[in-house]
Amino acid sequence: MFILHLIALICPFRVLLESVLRPLYEKMERAGEDQMQVVRVRRRHIWSDALRAFSKADFHTGVLLSVHFIGEEAADMGGPRREFLRLLMRSLVTESGVLTGSDTRKTFSSSPIHVTQMRYFHAGRMVATSLLQGGPGINCLSPAVYAYFSADVDKCRHLVNVEDIPDLVLQEKVQKVLNFFTVQHVIVYAQHLIIAK
Numbered sequence: 001m002f003i004l005h006l007i008a009l010i011c012p013f014r015v016l017l018e019s020v021l022r023p024l025y026e027k028m029e030r031a032g033e034d035q036m037q038v039v040r041v042r043r044r045h046i047w048s049d050a051l052r053a054f055s056k057a058d059f060h061t062g063v064l065l066s067v068h069f070i071g072e073e074a075a076d077m078g079g080p081r082r083e084f085l086r087l088l089m090r091s092l093v094t095e096s097g098v099l100t101g102s103d104t105r106k107t108f109s110s111s112p113i114h115v116t117q118m119r120y121f122h123a124g125r126m127v128a129t130s131l132l133q134g135g136p137g138i139n140c141l142s143p144a145v146y147a148y149f150s151a152d153v154d155k156c157r158h159l160v161n162v163e164d165i166p167d168l169v170l171q172e173k174v175q176k177v178l179n180f181f182t183v184q185h186v187i188v189y190a191q192h193l194i195i196a197k
Contacts, residue, residue: 021132024062024132025132028062028063028064028132028133035060035063035064036063036064036065036066037060037061037063037065037066038065038066038068039053039065039066039067039068039084040053040068040070041053041067041068041069041084042070042071043069043087046084046088046091046095047088047091047092047095050084051096051122054122054125054126054129055122061125061128061129064133065081065084065085065129065133066081067081067083067084068080069083069084081133081134081135082134082135084135085129085133085134085135086135086136088126088130088135089126089130089135089136089137089138092123092126092138093106093138093140096119096123097109097111097114097119098114098119098120098123099138099141100166101142101163101164101166102163103140104140105140105141105142105143105161105163105164106138106140106141106142106145107141107142107145107164107166108120109166142159142161142163142164143159143161144156144159144160144161145164147159162174162175162178173193176189177189
């Protein structure tokens with residue numbers, strides 16, 4: 001329960017988050033060791049192994065995880081679970097392809113394959129499971145993306161920044177347009193782009 005209070009202290013929407021997490025956490029505590037979701041993973045393949053586990057129809061996110069690292073001897077008394085959740089959040093950010101952009105301004109990648117494979121859905125379940133079970137979240141989203149998903153669209157509009165564009169070439173072109181002083185400069189630049197194609 002300590003983790004719920006900690007999250008509540010640092011989250012700007014602490015009352016909402018705590019009101020959602022508290023009943024779920026209490027339900028998991030009541031179920032205890034009778035109901036645990038076993039997850040077997042390889043340290044070098046955290047993302048693919050976790051994605052396979054979370055994709056199974058019988059995978060339950062509402063119970064405590066019991067994590068077993070393949071090739072290692074350790075009973076999960078919480079340590080392997082926390083280690084797995086830490087590694088999982090890191091691999092979600094760096095390996096999954098779900099997020100793109102700089103380390104502190106990540107946005108969601110635009111991938112029809114990820115949509116059809118439900119990777120965005122499973123990534124969301126992974127983050128929720130991590131938070132619910134005392135693991136970390138992902139602290140890398142662009143402030144505008146975070147505001148948008150926090151239902152603060154007005155704030156989102158003010159936080160959008162050219163650095164949120166993951167394509168560096170496009171980012172550079174947009175920055176040039178933003179630096180122009182007059183509409184005439186924009187027209188000349190646009191004509192240059194059209195001729196260059």
